[in-house]
Amino acid sequence: MEISNKQKPRDYDKEPLVINGYEKFFAIAWYLVLLFSVLTIAIIEDFMECGSLCSPKGVVMNLVMLGILIAICIFKLIRSKQQIRFTDRYIGFIENGVVKRFCKVEFDELRRSFSIDVFISSEILQYICNLSLMIMGLIALKWELLKIIFFIYLWGFFLNFIFYLSMNKNLKGFRAMPFIRVAEPTTNPGYHNILPRYYLIYIYNDKIYNDIKEYFLQKNINIDYIKKNYLFA
Template identity: 45%
Template structure:
């Protein structure tokens, strides 16, 4: 075989070998490319799944947390709503609540001091003489043309002393009390029940003083005013003024303040009681029928007592008097 033929065969073999090497290289690159693509797609897919999973997870958690917070915030509203529904379903609920606050006055009675005797005595020993002073003042001016101030000063001091003595013996040294129970208002003297008055709305009165104003008394008043040329009317006006001033002074002495002072501080709960004998049947013997509300606290406490009996003492009838 000649050398030209050998060179040609070598050339052909070299070309085939190069082609084979090139083909194997391309196959290897293709495989590597596929592997890379597979890994990349897998990684992207896993990353995508992971991100989707995390996002959905976070959304689920957030939504759960928000729902939980909403439930917690709605808790009081739901409880309030349930409470309203429960109240609507239970019509006696308000009544039961009210009854639960009701005070048992048999177990916890109200006990207050009784000033009745002082004010009954005061109208004869203090108010009547004081209201008569202006009449003597007018007489002196008309008859003598001057006023003896020394005499009136002594008279005022004497009346003041009488008022102090009356207060000591009828209030300070007197152990009279009034007790409010469920059924009765009881008047006690040294712890002994002297009179029981049943609470009756038609009997209750708010008194300006300590007696009733009657038609017969009004007729007597008119006759006296006409007969005395108006002097008795002057005395009557000063009776009311003195009456009010006495209440004001006593109230201030007890409370050291005028807060809660009322012109009508008395509640009459029954007809006046008198002694068995004729000499007891006079004005100063009236007893065990009058309540003096001597402070705003006592007034509110007694008012609550009557409210539990469906009586508002602010609106009960008022009695005025002629002779104090």
């Protein structure tokens, strides 16, 4: 496995790597993506069945909810000061100057994720859920669930694309899998228990990716080759 070319390894306890964290934004944006997916399916089906919007009031209500969620996402992004600190043994998740969680660096916990890790944590449950969702979608739900999953990934990718472009003004280093999971998700009783937190690193530009890669290479871990998840964990 590739090792860092630096003659003298960086002492991350004396000189920690500190990056911005956007986990709260993407946790809330999950609901935006879900709502947008359901709304998209409803509009498409309306046009296929009626040739126009069959229930415009319902669409307007969904758009209002969508607008509220977008406003909340922007507010959380501006208001909350989140950082992730990489030291020699731990990765610390910091919010408004307070360390919320220390995660020990363990190779088996590392995952690359396409979407937002929300529901499923273990690899076994992942495959079981994947199979169950396909069977339910094909037999019981007549493709409805599969449509939602498709649009969740579509709008999730679009959200990542827009967010990355707005932050960097270009797409250099953009990745379809912008998250690295470093531990099992946890929840904060002081916030919303339904939002897992303090376990995802969002890679928001090429330099950050290289800095994070260098950190893990010093531990003989190449993040280019860690396992990838294609569901929600």
